[in-house]
Amino acid sequence: MLRISAFRLLGRTGASRLSLLEDFSLRHYSSDPLGVRDDTRDARAYFTTPIFYVNAAPHIGHLYSALLADALCRHHRLRVPSAAATRFSTGTDEHGLKIQQAAAAAGLAPSELCDRVSAQFQQLFREADISSTDFIRTTEARHRMAVQHFWGVLEARGLLYKGLYEGWYCASDECFLPEAKVTRQPGPSGDLCPVSLESGHPVSWTKEENYIFRLSQFREPLQRWLRGDPQAITPEPFHHAVLQWLEEELPDLSVSRRSSHLHWGIPVPGDDSQTIYVWLDALVNYLTVIGYPNAEFKSWWPTTSHIIGKDILKFHAIYWPALLLGAGMSPPHRIYVHSHWTVCGQKMSKSLGNVVDPRTCLDRYTVDGFRYFLLRQGVPNWDCDYYGEKVVKLLDSELAFALGGLLNRCTANRINPSGTYPAFCTACFPSEPGLVGPSGRAQAEDYALVSAVATLPKQVADHYDNFQIYKALEAVSSCVRQTNGFVQRHAPWKLNWESPVDAPWLGTVLHVALECLRVFGTLLQPVTPSLADKLLSRLGVSATERGLGELHFLPRFYGHPCPFEGRRLGPETGVLFPRLDQSRAWLVKAHKT
Ligand code: MSP
Numbered sequence: 001m002l003r004i005s006a007f008r009l010l011g012r013t014g015a016s017r018l019s020l021l022e023d024f025s026l027r028h029y030s031s032d033p034l035g036v037r038d039d040t041r042d043a044r045a046y047f048t049t050p051i052f053y054v055n056a057a058p059h060i061g062h063l064y065s066a067l068l069a070d071a072l073c074r075h076h077r078l079r080v081p082s083a084a085a086t087r088f089s090t091g092t093d094e095h096g097l098k099i100q101q102a103a104a105a106a107g108l109a110p111s112e113l114c115d116r117v118s119a120q121f122q123q124l125f126r127e128a129d130i131s132s133t134d135f136i137r138t139t140e141a142r143h144r145m146a147v148q149h150f151w152g153v154l155e156a157r158g159l160l161y162k163g164l165y166e167g168w169y170c171a172s173d174e175c176f177l178p179e180a181k182v183t184r185q186p187g188p189s190g191d192l193c194p195v196s197l198e199s200g201h202p203v204s205w206t207k208e209e210n211y212i213f214r215l216s217q218f219r220e221p222l223q224r225w226l227r228g229d230p231q232a233i234t235p236e237p238f239h240h241a242v243l244q245w246l247e248e249e250l251p252d253l254s255v256s257r258r259s260s261h262l263h264w265g266i267p268v269p270g271d272d273s274q275t276i277y278v279w280l281d282a283l284v285n286y287l288t289v290i291g292y293p294n295a296e297f298k299s300w301w302p303t304t305s306h307i308i309g310k311d312i313l314k315f316h317a318i319y320w321p322a323l324l325l326g327a328g329m330s331p332p333h334r335i336y337v338h339s340h341w342t343v344c345g346q347k348m349s350k351s352l353g354n355v356v357d358p359r360t361c362l363d364r365y366t367v368d369g370f371r372y373f374l375l376r377q378g379v380p381n382w383d384c385d386y387y388g389e390k391v392v393k394l395l396d397s398e399l400a401f402a403l404g405g406l407l408n409r410c411t412a413n414r415i416n417p418s419g420t421y422p423a424f425c426t427a428c429f430p431s432e433p434g435l436v437g438p439s440g441r442a443q444a445e446d447y448a449l450v451s452a453v454a455t456l457p458k459q460v461a462d463h464y465d466n467f468q469i470y471k472a473l474e475a476v477s478s479c480v481r482q483t484n485g486f487v488q489r490h491a492p493w494k495l496n497w498e499s500p501v502d503a504p505w506l507g508t509v510l511h512v513a514l515e516c517l518r519v520f521g522t523l524l525q526p527v528t529p530s531l532a533d534k535l536l537s538r539l540g541v542s543a544t545e546r547g548l549g550e551l552h553f554l555p556r557f558y559g560h561p562c563p564f565e566g567r568r569l570g571p572e573t574g575v576l577f578p579r580l581d582q583s584r585a586w587l588v589k590a591h592k593t
Contacts, residue, residue: 044085044086044087044299044303045073045076045080045085045086045087045303045305046086046087046088046301046303046304046305047069047072047073047076047086047087047088047089047304047305047307048069048089048289048305048307049065049066049069049089049090049091049307050306050309050312051090051091051092051093051138051282051285052091052092052093052121053092053093053098054092054093054094054102054114054116054117054118054121055098055102055113055117056102056117056350056355057117057120057355057357058120058121058124059348059357060341060356060357060358060361060374060386061309061348062358063124063358063374064341064378065307065308065338066090066125066128066130067128067374067375068307068336068338068375068378068380069088069090069130069307070129070132070526071375071464071469071527072305072307072336072467072469073086073088073131073526074131074525074526074527074529075460075526078522078525078526078546078547079461079547079548079549081549086133087133087134087289087290088131088132088133088134089132089133089134089135089285089286089289090121090125090130090132090134090135090136091134091136091137091138091285091289092114092118092121092136092137092138093138093278093285094110094114094118094137094138094139095138095139095264095265095266095278095281095282096171096174096262096264096265096278096281096282097169097171097174097261097262097278098174098278099113099114100262100263100264101171103264110264111139114137114139123359124359127362127367128358128367128371129367129368129371129529131529136285136288138281138282138285142288143281143284143285144266145293146284146287146288146292147276147280147288148266148269149292149293150280150292150293150323150327151268151269151276151280153327154213154326154327157327159213159214159217159326160211160212160213160214160255161211161212161214162209162210162211163209164207164208164209165206165207165210165254166207166208167179167205167206168194168204168206169204169205169206170199170201170202170203171204172196172199172201172202173196173198173201174278174279175315177196177203178251181197181198182194182195182196182197183195183196183197185200187202199311208261210254210256210257210258211254211255211256211268212252212254212255213252213254213255213322213323213326214252214326215250215252215253215319216249216250216251218250218321218322218325218326219246219249219250221325222250222318222321222322223243223246225321225325226239226242226243226246232331232333232334232335233317233335233337234334234336234337234466234467235337235381235466235467235468237381238310238313238337241313242313242314242317242318246318250318253277253319254277255276255280256268256275256277257274257277258273259272259275260273262275263275265278265281266281279315280319280323283319283320283323286304286306286332287301301330302329302330302331302333303333304332304333305332305333305335305336306332306335307336307338308335308336308338309338309339309340310337310339310340311340313335316332316335317335320332337467338378338467339378339379339380339382339383339384340383340384341356341374341383341384341385341386342383342384342385342386343356343385343386344385344387358370361391364388365395365580366578368399368527368529368531369399369528369577369580371528372394372395372398372399372527372531373390373391373395375469375470375473375527376398376473376474376477376527377390377394378470380467391580392581396579396580398477399528399531399576399577400576400577400578402484403480403520403576403577404575404576404577406480406483406484406487406517407517407535407538407576408576409484409487409513410513410514410517411569414493415492415493415510416510416569417497419568419569420566420567420568420569421511421539421540421564421565421566421567421569422507422510422511423504423507423511424507424508424511424512424554424557424565425439425504425505425507425508426556426557426559427439427440427504428440428441428442428504428508429442429446429512429557431557431558439504439505441490441508445485446486446489446512448482449482449483449485449486449512449516450512450554450557452479453479453482453483453516453519453553453554454553456476456479456519456523457519457522457523457548457551459472459475460472460475460476460523461548463475469527472523479516479519479520480516480520483513483517483520486512486513486516487509487513490509492506492509492510495509512554514564515553515554515564517535518536518539518541518564519551521535521536521539521541521546522536522541522546522547522548522551525546531576531577534572534576535576537570538572538573538576539564539570540564540567540568540569540570541564
């Protein structure tokens with residue numbers, strides 16, 4: 001006899017999985033029905049994006065960083081509904097040589113450039129539905145105070161000294177480079193110019209007396225931290241890469257520049273001839289946001305998750321934790337690392353003229369559509385290539401046809417004339433296939449569907465924990481396909497509400513499909529908030545029934561009452577997601593007439 005339980009489905013692999021899912025049908029009605037909450041989930045959580053340079057307008061790579069953080073944060077809110085428990089910061093990185101030079105090149109005062117571009121980031125994030133709770137600009141007075149205080153702590157702890165720094169500096173990447181990381185490439189005039197081996201950006205030789213941070217003292221503490229917490233940096237290959245870097249000697253780090261060379265920054269306290277290194281300045285933003293140096297910051301630190309691109313891993317996984325340890329604080333809880341978007345196989349750059357404007361994409365593909373595309377296609381471990389055709393194909397097939405079509409099939413007046421959540425008939429679909437009696441209509445594939453959707457929230461939560469949001473979306477999409485197969489198999493349009501034989505089964509088919517849709521809508525909220533809202537509203541799911549704690553899938557199947565049975569569907573009957581190829585054809589037509 002086939003017993004449908006998540007336990008069976010996943011097999012007896014690994015004690016922790018087992019304990020979470022063993023008695024699924026009972027857990028389903030416990031205070032943590034999906035086993036997606038753990039101790040850390042009950043604690044506060046603080047998510048951060050990198051703060052963005054204001055030397056140029058935002059592009060889709062920047063939006064991607066912010067979207068990943070937004071989706072993680074929104075998923076956390078679904079697990080721990082109390083809004084007070086979550087904080088999410090983003091902002092702009094406005095000091096440093098790069099900005100100073102960009103302003104000079106644009107003939108603007110640095111503050112003008114900062115105001116202009118920071119406003120563009122703020123507007124983009126508003127339009128893209130980024131649910132940040134804080135936006136920080138490093139030119140704010142609160143930040144200058146926090147940075148200078150942090151500097152004072154490092155100084156008081158004997159971690160800063162004055163010394164001669166001589167070496168390469170890359171203004172575009174705002175970093176110092178050893179000789180081994182510099183190569184020569186022909187410049188515009190054909191002469192060989194020194195450039196960073198990694199980024200290809202020009203570097204220049206610098207020789208100055210600066211303040212130096214005793215970074216070398218922190219090699220072993222950093223190794224201990226990373227070896228003791230294998231998930232500190234996720235995905236694993238990035239964790240491994242940082243440990244590899246730490247195998248090599250860790251030189252001390254110059255943390256200031258001569259003010260005559262770099263004036264656009266925060267002065268070293270008590271020494272106006274020096275400006276604080278922009279990366280030290282920028283990293284402290286994560287503390288400024290939570291009120292540092294006032295004691296209130298301690299309730300948010302170190303329950304912090306930094307979301308960053310792979311190019312800034314060294315700064316976040318070596319410099320930042322070392323600075324924090326130096327200041328007597330703990331390293332961040334998690335560093336989630338993602339790879340980059342390329343365009344038609346090439347790195348995005350202003351000079352190549354291939355920068356993709358995210359606002360045009362939001363307009364063209366809709367906010368939820370473009371959010372879905374970036375998060376469904378972006379893989380943290382590898383770079384991804386962007387081209388428009390791919391967006392249309394994906395959104396049409398997964399959102400317009402598969403999900404929108406499924407909703408339409410189960411709610412259309414023709415098939416569901418009462419406009420309600422129909423009743424589930426246990427005789428037609430008993431909780432175990434062995435119990436199927438004369439009125440039983442469910443088949444083995446239907447039980448497989450119920451199992452797949454029952455375990456989906458846990459699967460999705462695991463993918464979020466591993467920073468594999470695209471896998472979470474892949475899993476949802478696969479269940480949407482399976483549900484469409486279920487509807488297709490039982491063809492409710494061929495069943496008759498008037499027939500006493502057909503009616504209970506017809507109601508059951510629609511009930512199961514609507515329950516699946518309720519799970520999909522709930523799980524899609526972090527990625528496509530408006531579309532999910534539309535879907536859940538159409539199903540009549542109220543605002544207080546949309547958290548993971550409330551997601552009791554198909555309760556009647558497990559012998560429990562279902563609050564949705566008999567409930568009126570929401571009044572909004574419009575298209576869930578517009579077909580893009582069609583709307584583009586319509587646009588072209590409209591243009592011609
Ligand atoms: N200002 C620093 C971060 C300081 S955080 C204390 C910085 N800014 S940035 O504007 O250059 O980059 C911000 C984020 O955008 C980084 O996470 C970076 O990886 C990401 N991306 C920049 N280009 C990208 C792509 N082409 N694709 C994906 N993400 C990209 O670094």
